[in-house]
Amino acid sequence: MSTTPSRVHMAMGFDPDEDVDLDPATRALIERRDRVLGPSYRLFYREPVAIESGKGVWLKGMDGRDYLDAYNNVPVVGHSHPAITAAATAQLATLNTHTRYLTEPVIAYSERLLATFPDALNRVTYTCTGSEAVDLAVRTARHATGNRGLIISEHAYHGTTVAAAGISPSLGPNNPLGDDVVTIASVDTARIPPEQVAAKLEADVRSAIEQLQESGAGVTAIILDSILSSDGVQVEPAGFLAPLVDLVHEAGGLYIADEVQPGFGRTGEWWGFERHALTPDLAVLGKPMGNGIPIAALVGTEESQRKFGEDIRYFNTFGGNPVSIAAANAVLDVIEQEQLRQNAAEVGRMLLTGLERIGADDDRVLHVRGAGLFLAMEFADADGAPDEALAARVVNGMRDEGVLISASGPAAAALKIRPPLVFDSGNAEQLLETLERVLRSTR
């Protein structure tokens, strides 16, 4: 575990230089891991969790403990859901090939997926990861507009390819942003009055557009995570993104909605942009799409994709393969059959109310917010400054008490609560009770 002090790590994560009392089995596994995995891997939690199995909202540790999963958005219908296993298994035993042959399931799924979008979004291209879909959105938008410039949020995260990392300032100061990328300030809804949020962002976007036009890069697109997750989960007042998109459209640019985090029902609606009454030109889907079997997509208007499609053939070997499509189709089945959008809205409201109640009694809590099953509780110190240390203590305290969450935001001072959509009211009560207990213990 040789590392230098300069090694970038997550505030709530494992730090190999810190003296932590790990059990011998965990320590041995970490040492074995460090000998073979690339040095840019990181582990969650001061004391990492070794996992053996999962079921629904539960992860079973190698320590024999059950952990309540209030963090993972990929297993959207729950860990090891039998419908996903059955669908993938049946397809694996039948056919797994690519989109340069004709296969029916990819067409049927596309029809079904597009039906959840506004009519204007009528074409879908499959990738394997959200990063690839973001990257393809950038390629497509640049080709469509002939421009280079991109407008992003100050603490955005959009992925890991060169182009996606180039619009992901949340990766830290060592990660270079791309050329022709202009940031607008993270909207700090904990500190800005709701009626000023849209105006603040509008001023920033106007200035970004001017900067891109003056530099000669021109405006390709504004790309925004519809729930601004890495900017701290910023949701109120609903609709505040709409005026920004108007400005970008007036400047000849496109609007790319990054739906990797809010999409597939998490906010209680199918897509996060619905909260802002927007229709994107391009929308990027990812994480929950196949409940963990890699699949992601770029959905968009035919118009925005036409020029790219005529000039360049795009082929993603595994993108839209029949097995990933079968899993994705089963995910839509379960979301509908188990009414998970409704569940996200209802249990989300219950969590929000509970978090607000806890926050009202604790002066370290600056702000509580959320939409559906994506919630944040932000901490500040006595001077009102972001309290990252407290957030990291709470995240790790919750882990020790058997509840898995994380931290978010520019200063990582907000708890990030983002469970599988099968999280029920009993799970919510357990989370709230545990949080109260952990908050008391950190006084």
Add this chain to the structure above:
Amino acid sequence: MSTTPSRVHMAMGFDPDEDVDLDPATRALIERRDRVLGPSYRLFYREPVAIESGKGVWLKGMDGRDYLDAYNNVPVVGHSHPAITAAATAQLATLNTHTRYLTEPVIAYSERLLATFPDALNRVTYTCTGSEAVDLAVRTARHATGNRGLIISEHAYHGTTVAAAGISPSLGPNNPLGDDVVTIASVDTARIPPEQVAAKLEADVRSAIEQLQESGAGVTAIILDSILSSDGVQVEPAGFLAPLVDLVHEAGGLYIADEVQPGFGRTGEWWGFERHALTPDLAVLGKPMGNGIPIAALVGTEESQRKFGEDIRYFNTFGGNPVSIAAANAVLDVIEQEQLRQNAAEVGRMLLTGLERIGADDDRVLHVRGAGLFLAMEFADADGAPDEALAARVVNGMRDEGVLISASGPAAAALKIRPPLVFDSGNAEQLLETLERVLRSTR
């Protein structure tokens, strides 16, 4: 099926503007597909193949016909192999999560995978696609060297992200190459005497290095598909890549081996770079790794990855997930148990001999070459110029006779024969007999 005449398509592929007599079911499926899939999708074959199921080297068409698959390298152990289905199913029913928790299988698989590499390549980072792994190799190498410049082959294909497409001139004239990318001429082993191949390439690499040093970009890396697939499958004389790598190392750059095409036993050895007695700094793995379940990887020396790993945390949500790892582990099991490297070498030799015999009797065949189960037969017209039209006719003729292959090379004048590694001598005989018949019919 509205398209413009300018629409880029594959020479051997479906052209919606061409008047082809399609059966009504196929036509209906294509029309339905065109209404929902992104406009950059293309279909193989003048008359596209609609596929229903696959088993071993066979694909069953929706027309009821059995097609011999002599093209697909992803189902490396054969279509629908029960061992892959069983491994993925068991893991799907147990746990599918990510690398920020500790899980044992990803560590055990990494140990096993790295054991197939030279000792110096001792760290692995997982992605979902070869494109992502190429992209990460570029990010890593740029961060390690502090340089920007990349040396690639003139007709290279390395993937579909902005950065990977930027080093993929085979995507055509509408696809912009990246800044600071310099190409060396495709090595045309059909026309250059074997003893001049290395010297020709060396001169080009020297010039590329000078160009990058003079421009101030500096030399980041040379990236080469170890079997130069899209440059036409260039394999002889074995070892010709080694002097190029020495030159790049002397200039302070790294050597990135793209093993997406030749890797996992296709050439009869584990890795294509073995043919050239080379040890890469970074190696990119992809397509066959999980027999179609998305998984890819960047393998490299600890040294080449250290700086990137210290400065930047890399997290690929689906990369190295337990289900993909289970599939990848089962692929290694089958390659070993069914002795598929040996099979690739033996059946590959049989095919090469057969193609040479056919070529000796047909003056349209300029050159036959191959390593293991990756082979090419290149056509030229009476003036010695590449005969793309004949290659397309043969590929489509083979399809009509129930054998699936494709075309490759800068002018797409070479047949690309690249079957699953379970291709046996009977399959090889069928391919050769069909090829002879189709060649006769095109006279």
